[in-house]
Amino acid sequence: MTTIAIEHLARVEGHGGITVELEGDAVANVRFDVFEGARLLEPLIRGKRYDEVAPILSRICAICSVAHSLTSLKATESAFGVRVSPQTELLRELLYRGESIESHALHLFLLAVPDYLNYPSATALAADKPAAVLLGLRLKKLGNQIQEAIGGRAVHPVNAVPGGFGRVPTLDQLIALRGSLMQGRTDADAVIDLVASLPAADFCHSDTVYAALRSPNLDRYYGGDEVMVVSNRSRAIVRAADYRELTNEKAVPHSHAKHSTFGGNPFMVGALARLTVNPRRLTGRLAVAMKRLKLLLPADNPMDNNKAQALELIDDLDRALESIEQLLRAGLKDERPMPVHPRAGTGTAITEAPRGLLIHSYTYDDEGRVTAADVVTPTALNAASLELHLRRAVEQCAERDEAVISKRLQMIARAYDPCISCSVHLVRKR
């Protein structure tokens, strides 16, 4: 038996590795190993009051801290029957877009693109091709500006609280953001030019099942509570309250992340899944860009997730601008958070984090203290699908050259944009 081991997966968030065991030419075993320590935040949060939950659970992951924070608030508000104002909904959606812009720009330009151009890092790439890296940094900064203005901080937002926002951003802040976004939009063509110019990454083909939030307006990350699971053969809807149908998880020895399947099949979440489930997003400028990227949906190549992120990145700029225009048209009000009256019950929220479906589900007692908490993250949901695609890549690689296989495996793992800190958080044993 030959073993190919990537001990430390680089240019991803967190600590993981890949192990492939070959018997002759056949692939005996493929594992995505997670070495991240178990922080056990879900059991530790029991007994905490409802207002402590989002600030603690946002610490699950920095890159998705807005998603964790807002999904947490949505679950808590759902448990207590709190309805936030339309202005709060719009501001939260805008905050989500900010995180998505930052996260996609970071992943595409600083983590993924260096692979295609054979550089070990974005700083090495910057020495030869500064324009590509500076483009990424500009967009990343723009995403952070949105998170700072609306969330109060770029990492671990503080301003979103149960019922609304501590302090609504000022008119001046929104107008400044609008200016930055209009400037940022001028970079959209450069994003598509760059991604379209990358060498094709054509080494893993597989029928793939995709799962994403089906949002009422087809363009929301934060709204909606129905998940659609799409395969070549079927479509299924899972409602938030039934999320456990998606997290048919089992603990495995090599990883602190559990594996999820739906109807026995691994499924992929994230940008590519979102576009596949909500194809009506792909009109106008996005449809043109999609053609330029030669992206066909449903895709059978997980590397296409990078193209999907590029499309979302330019879409996010437009949607963030739209949210600001709507806020300005409606007239910005200095609202206080809606009153929150704790009651016993369970609340579940599903949203689209930059890397895909994120689920928080809490049960509270009548004083508003947590009695049970469940967090299911996109990277945990993706783990089984990633292993399947890693296996296909090895099977489809004609050469048995370890360096070639290793590079392909790393590129696939990175295309999933894994967030390994997140992946260790999972549902309780049943």
Next chain:
Amino acid sequence: MSKPTVGIFGLTGCAGDQLVILNCEDRLLDIVALIDIRDFLMASSENDEGCPLDIALVEGAVLSRRDADKLRAIRQRSKILVALGTCAVWGGVAAMDRGKDRARLLEEVYGEIGLTYDSSPAQALHEVVKVDLGIAGCPIEKEHFIAAVAALLNGDTPLYPEYPVCTECRMRENNCLLIERGELCCGPITAGGCEARCPELRVPCVGCRGPAGDTNVPSFVAMLEQKGFDRQQLAARLRTFAPEGVAQ
């Protein structure tokens, strides 16, 4: 003069402090030009995992034997070891209630297989190795990181506020959430340096920067008790980001 060699590492945590480094978008390429980053797994796939380092920046807490071994190896190859962020400096959220029965929690979350995982109660870096400088914050402030790089490059160490969040909150002329609105704000006992970010937004301080120097915690607790807060729940809240008994 040759550029100082630098390694940037993460133990168990959220990668937020490394992300803050990458968030120095306008300064990033300038900083990279001044130092020689040899080992930075989150940003590069070409790392020298054994070379001596002038400066090691380490984020996250120690939550496993693997983390502890990694930290000791980093210590051994580094002249200056900097603890980056509240997890590294104080233990952070994973150290919350760290006295609890860990085996039981592991089993509850993962089932029996959890008992085989390499997992230990969260520790701050200084509980395992000698730490030369701590930069607290969850995450760290961008400016504090840049100040640290500037100072260390010049053979100096940066100074960070030890006064509480209240000092900065008062400077910003905010209404007091604790006294005027009766909200549980940890500002009086939490280290400043964040410019009172949360109270500025009318959100009570949760203590994410860890304890301020020279605070009178018993008096703070007594005052909160007078305001009707339950002592036990109060204690748990104050230990969210920094467990008791971790102070150097």
